[in-house]
Amino acid sequence: MYHHVKKLMYTVNVDTPNVRFGNMLLEQFGGANGELAAAMQYTIQGWNCVDDLAIRDLLLDIGTEELSHLEVVGALIRLHLKDLKTNREAAEADPLVTIAGGGGVNLYNSQGNAWTADYLKITGELDVDLRSNIAAEARAKIVYERLLDHTDDPGTIDTLQFLMTREITHMKAFSAALESMEKPPFSIGFLKPTPGIVDEYFNGSTGDGSDGDTDMRGPWQTSFGLHPVDSEMNGGAGLSVQDIDGTEGQEARGKQDIGQKATTSPFADALSQTAPSTNKSGASGIDTHPSAGKKAAARSKSKK
Amino acid sequence: MYHHVKKLMYTVNVDTPNVRFGNMLLEQFGGANGELAAAMQYTIQGWNCVDDLAIRDLLLDIGTEELSHLEVVGALIRLHLKDLKTNREAAEADPLVTIAGGGGVNLYNSQGNAWTADYLKITGELDVDLRSNIAAEARAKIVYERLLDHTDDPGTIDTLQFLMTREITHMKAFSAALESMEKPPFSIGFLKPTPGIVDEYFNGSTGDGSDGDTDMRGPWQTSFGLHPVDSEMNGGAGLSVQDIDGTEGQEARGKQDIGQKATTSPFADALSQTAPSTNKSGASGIDTHPSAGKKAAARSKSKK
Amino acid sequence: MYHHVKKLMYTVNVDTPNVRFGNMLLEQFGGANGELAAAMQYTIQGWNCVDDLAIRDLLLDIGTEELSHLEVVGALIRLHLKDLKTNREAAEADPLVTIAGGGGVNLYNSQGNAWTADYLKITGELDVDLRSNIAAEARAKIVYERLLDHTDDPGTIDTLQFLMTREITHMKAFSAALESMEKPPFSIGFLKPTPGIVDEYFNGSTGDGSDGDTDMRGPWQTSFGLHPVDSEMNGGAGLSVQDIDGTEGQEARGKQDIGQKATTSPFADALSQTAPSTNKSGASGIDTHPSAGKKAAARSKSKK
Amino acid sequence: MYHHVKKLMYTVNVDTPNVRFGNMLLEQFGGANGELAAAMQYTIQGWNCVDDLAIRDLLLDIGTEELSHLEVVGALIRLHLKDLKTNREAAEADPLVTIAGGGGVNLYNSQGNAWTADYLKITGELDVDLRSNIAAEARAKIVYERLLDHTDDPGTIDTLQFLMTREITHMKAFSAALESMEKPPFSIGFLKPTPGIVDEYFNGSTGDGSDGDTDMRGPWQTSFGLHPVDSEMNGGAGLSVQDIDGTEGQEARGKQDIGQKATTSPFADALSQTAPSTNKSGASGIDTHPSAGKKAAARSKSKK
């Protein structure tokens, strides 16, 4: 249940309104990396997260704060768009907001595209969702930085600095939550990747470009067990793509094993009892993770 | 420049075609986390990445491989959709593909929504794009796992296991590339967050839910300098939201400083020479990162 | 600023989950007339409504309640979708939610279309927005009724009946607000329609249909000054469409005249002082409405 | 069946073409509240309305007129866009129309968004559709007014005044049609709202805002049986949300009862014979409306 308090989370002042900058700000109101996208992504992830009530709380804490940010951004935009109402030249800066919206904000981005839920990344797999959120906060941070780069208005800078700061706050919190799940690196979901093939870095783009972009090497070809493999087209052997014969084993799920699985896996129910039967490489794929729950113990209910 | 070789990157066999499963597979052809989305996201990021030719190569290597995966998924779907052409009941499983497409694949997801570039996350800020890619690979991995959970067909399992495996390969490579940039943790872009406010974890969702979802605590409230702050609404002091008075200092950019900036920042050009002037908290905000370039040295051109 | 309380506004119970019914319920979560559409439409109208702080409050009261309803509908859907996670046949009821979403809710409608802000009707003209809201509540009511018609599950019926009821509550409140503005009937905005032409009901569809749909007459051809006019094509004189020579006079705006106009009209600023100058038919177009503000007096601030 | 006459419904003259104003005018060609949206909404409602052939005729009369308006708006825009073809600076006013469209009109709005049927509000419930239409006409009127506010061109003003006038005509006609249905106030569809809960006005937004937006009271909290209820969060009792135990009774449908129902209700067929059986509060929910059909008698067939 939601409650609205008639107070902005951050005071909004604009010294010199600028219609075209107001239009740019719409990116953070109704744009792909904007506040509604953040609010909806985290909130709905939270509603879906019935297996881990602590992280559910985190998702709803931040999702709710983003709603408050949406209100702040909206207030800031309105102050910049004021001239749309009375000035024809200003109106040309955003005819859609002027003519269809009477100068008020709406869920458009800076080019008038209506907000769409296609912007959201929600999988129902908790650690995956946290990764999507970390990336989303990074994107929102850089968008606020670019907006800051395009204004000299002190009041506007003040508000944008606040909003930009909070993206880093949230990035920290989501990162801490991901760490607290204690998943092994590159372990996503339940099924294991095929050994061998998983470590082949495929060199799909080759040659010398006119801009000095030649075939380069980097740590991404040699870290985490990776090694480079050349395309047959380029004289290499290509990927070792002989038949795989079924799925590989399953990975441990960390502390998520305690609750109901957020995946659709038919193995999920069986997991706490015995080895799943449809897995061809056998139960050895299950590598129970003795330390799971360690950090989870650091979490305690705190009623108010 | 692209070249197509008339060979699938992985052999596709289907023992028992299943129209409704073919329809589900469309998620990875024209869906939000599917192969075209991956191919376009990485490839276009690569084309935009003119500052770091090594990571540009990485992005094009993987972007090109995803195009080859798109072809593999398309071939797999076609084998499953065969009955659409001759069987009325089958046709009802996907009337759009049947009636409009004659039983062939097209860029729709499993519910017939046309693929849209709104799925893509491309910011032109290299480390941010790498984070988006890591999250994208995690999502694609879990989607393949769910598809594996819904089929018993050996040939199909074989192909899906290959494709799922490669997502982990790419996740490793993108992670290695991000590490190689040696950005300090939670450092995104150029402008610093406001100290103090950045460490306040705001408790925006409180109370006792009927499903046991009470106000919880976790490491995300105390890690990385964070500390919890209660909403005024809940008897707390709220965020310390007094005016901020301009942007905070700038962060070092790591080795990206060498090339042209991928941000729109007006400070960018000035950076390699002198302290930027518009920054209110002064040049002290620049914390040159002596070790930048260390790992970069590990990269060497390798012409073929 | 928003606060979330970990309690649903209405208790949700489902006796017998039904995946296909859960899919239908998505209409009210991410559909065109669903709870997010309502929440966003009223809330953003409220943020734009700076001229009438009382109706702004109304819009935010109801917009906030709709957010709470979104949470209730989401909880109800989740209970119905449970089987998606483990049952292949169930999964076919909504492959998008199953495969991409892991069985969790997302902002799709019952056919998997992503929610879009194109659903919203926000003009920034207060009485027009209230009319859009009255119609929106009527649509939401009938959608809940149809959902009720398709389920026998007592718990589900219980929740839907609650949500359906609240749509009528809101319809009452918006109607009362519109009445309190005391606009003359068919008076929208500021500029008057052209006399004569405004009263011509044009008979654009004629003849005898095979289904008994002949050319009919009704009160809509003779009420409010209207009279029927036949198309020339049909032997009539057609509309009296000789040139109009400029805009007609302006209408009074009711009590909204007190505040800043939510229209883009250049006349707006001038209105409280003198007759606008660009209006060709002169100041006589202004018909000041002596009773404006009468009902407005019935509103009093009530601080808590 | 449609016929096109090579004559505009209103003569279009433009004295001084203005490309940027032409671009604004696209709102009424391919925009959310434009003429195609109106034509399609009313026409398709008419095709769906097989229960009331008189109102079906009304919907088709007006739907057809809106098609003629679409043609008028298109002609007006073309005259304004003339310079797009030969003038580079003009071209920048709308690159999409210039480059992709060769300077011709297309179904875009003023920001180049393609028209979408998501703009339409069609429920198949006659009185609800009429309410949506009344609101749609009000929106279209205010959009024309704003366009009039942004041009000084006499010929353009002349045409826009005509089009704006007709929106009021249609608003009158739809209002008369709704009145002729003689539905009790706030009676939508068939199922009754829950007494008690339906009259609780929930105060979801509270407190003192910095812009003077405090917690206000208005007639919308006390009209039509409503009374204010404070949120628990705010020290109030909240909504009386105890379980409802099934749906409430049914409402009469007015004269629509005579024909086939446009709802999906399973009760529909039973209605003209006996009390519906699945309704828990019994047949007393049916309140036959003796005067239904009274105004309907005022309608007579008029063949030409």
Next chain:
Amino acid sequence: MYHHVKKLMYTVNVDTPNVRFGNMLLEQFGGANGELAAAMQYTIQGWNCVDDLAIRDLLLDIGTEELSHLEVVGALIRLHLKDLKTNREAAEADPLVTIAGGGGVNLYNSQGNAWTADYLKITGELDVDLRSNIAAEARAKIVYERLLDHTDDPGTIDTLQFLMTREITHMKAFSAALESMEKPPFSIGFLKPTPGIVDEYFNGSTGDGSDGDTDMRGPWQTSFGLHPVDSEMNGGAGLSVQDIDGTEGQEARGKQDIGQKATTSPFADALSQTAPSTNKSGASGIDTHPSAGKKAAARSKSKK
């Protein structure tokens, strides 16, 4: 100006309604190749075609007929969807139409996607638009054929056969119109392609596929002056892509030269007088077409 006659262009009978087939039929109501797409594409092309009033008439003749077809398809669908209103299982065939639309038609395709103007192909270049229309009619024909393949209902077959037949009629008419323009083959617009490069068929896909799809040759590599060129990647010389140094000469425009150009070309106005000046290869690029207008003479005004 449009007029509607209350008579379907073709009588619609359905012997055995089939909800799932009705859902498939939506492809031709609100789908990408459906009747609204056809009506809008041709009608708007006609409104834009002010240079050739005869072909403008053609476009409006057929555009208007497609509107009448839209009405026929809508009537056919409604008869098939009847059961949606009362039958729960039927409702699952199209929950969107059932729940949101009350069983009536709306501008969706068979998977519930809202119609979008993105389906339209309108360039404002007459011969190009005619080619788009010929292809559109071919697509619509094959879609009707597939619908015929999925029904045994005699009444439905009857109506679909009529509609399918008319697509061929329109294909003939558009083809005749294109021929009447007497454009040389492969002459589009005004600027000539670069000789040499225009005749190089590039072999971008090579090798032996497992399905027998090897590198093939066909007339498309040797007709119309074409000759095959191998990719450098494949040991060939690649395209002869040395710099081109400006645009090539202009082509004659056929009879369109008489009227105003539908292109944005700055050369357009100059064309009837002298050689354009910005063209680097000189006026020799203009190859006046002596026979232009020959077939045009076959057109005569025929007033009724």
Next chain:
Amino acid sequence: MYHHVKKLMYTVNVDTPNVRFGNMLLEQFGGANGELAAAMQYTIQGWNCVDDLAIRDLLLDIGTEELSHLEVVGALIRLHLKDLKTNREAAEADPLVTIAGGGGVNLYNSQGNAWTADYLKITGELDVDLRSNIAAEARAKIVYERLLDHTDDPGTIDTLQFLMTREITHMKAFSAALESMEKPPFSIGFLKPTPGIVDEYFNGSTGDGSDGDTDMRGPWQTSFGLHPVDSEMNGGAGLSVQDIDGTEGQEARGKQDIGQKATTSPFADALSQTAPSTNKSGASGIDTHPSAGKKAAARSKSKK
């Protein structure tokens, strides 16, 4: 399988960057007739084309070349957009690319609309797809011509001339492929149109317009067996729309009969053996085409 070579297919130089022109160029990157649309349309058609491996090769040759063009256009745009990064006024030319994209390209058109697969025309019926492709190439050619008309930059002209030229190359190749199929004129698919009705040109738009647009006649009313028919509304007899009684006969499919049909027709399998049984007008509808395969013989495998 795809391979990327780090070399543009055509060298890109820009003498004087122009941000607004760069924005226009986005039409050919992420626009409706742009290079991604071409690449995806032909490539996916090729993947679906399993019946004619020669034309499959053609589709993949050209589809792959279009991917290389996408890269060229992207490089050209980036050079024009350079100023977006550092110049505020430039940024206003495309706020979406500036703020959300950091000055890099993305799959938007010139008005910021995200690319959508709704742009694609893919039916799985080979000759129909070739017609769609011919029209698509014609559209792409005219769009490049318009871009050429709006720039004086020599380097830009050079690149655009190359790209424009290749559209004509592809138009030639697709036309040759269509001819090689030796389909009779106006023969689409399998089922025949109804004789008589197929030849009636319906005069749906009549009268005298103010712009001289009267009811015209042209070859499209008398070619290919067509003859004009006046609307009843206009005093004519209308279409001869008596009942048709089932589908007409089937047409021969040309050389496609050899392979598996790309249509959903249930008759398809039966075709090579005996007359289909469900066709009411009997087997005489099959008009075997003795010359089918003649030109097909001109195709020979050519392995490299």
